[in-house]
Amino acid sequence: MPTTPSRRVLLRSALAVGAAGLVAACTAAPPPSTPEPPAPAVDPLRALAAAARADASAAASAAASAAPGTPERAAALGAVAAERTAHADALDAEVVRAAGTVDGTPVTAVPTTTTGAAAPATLAEVTAALTAAAAAAGGAAVVAAPYRAGLLGSVAASCAAAVAVLA
Template sequence: MSRRAALRLAAVSAVGATGVALLAGCTEDTNDRAEVDSLVAQSQLARRDAAGAAAAIALHPDRSAALDLVRVQRTAHADALDAEIARAAGTYPDGTTPTTSPSASAAPTAPAPPPTLDQLRAELAESQRSAADSARTLSGYRAGLSASISAACATYLAVVLS
């Protein structure tokens, strides 16, 4: 192999290695965004379930202890998910963290009526399935968090609200 061919091979290899590294970096960022989107959806479901359980106490005061347990724990799930979302967002170079503001709705909406126990069970079943699906696609701590949330929702359905 001539010296010129060796230099060409080295240059092509360097450019190729840089390209592969850049593509791998882009792929990981896309995956991280998809994982965070999944966590955001789980957080929204947790807040919905907590609000539903709190509202259902008005219709079922005899089940208030069980419904309050669901409310407290689903709020804790949402808080844990929000903490992981914030951790994934990182910090800016000046040390501040990114913030999001809720989108303003055009007109205030009337509050929804309290859900029945069957409606709350259906919402918890949806949350359980969604968290289980997320756990299968996530990795590491995020997968464990989603799996434990799925298990908790299954417990609410099978034991707490049965």
């Protein structure tokens, strides 16, 4: 006839199984490896800043080549060039602020590229570029952190207003 184990025997058995599981869990794990740090991501605002500088250049060239009898149009294009330059500066400043340091060195400037002289832009090209810039900044604002969303929303609104003025 089988004997029923006592509570003490069951308790000792349960403690032994638990202790064995704990020891196995602590000794069986391999040492943690140090993962490679991720490559620094390119800030999406850099592309928007570069586009703003290109738009400013296009608006300035369109203002310079405006027909002699349209001083209002030339003034509006000049204002658009100044606004887009201010947008590029603000976006560059945000990239620098967000980057902080790279390899212990403070980030102080955002590299910009320049292109050679091109044919003056037309009003339609400037308007199309501003429409695209408004859409790009608005789309980026939707997924950006709060401060950046405000900056990008302001850029998008300014571009949309410029399109309305130039129309």
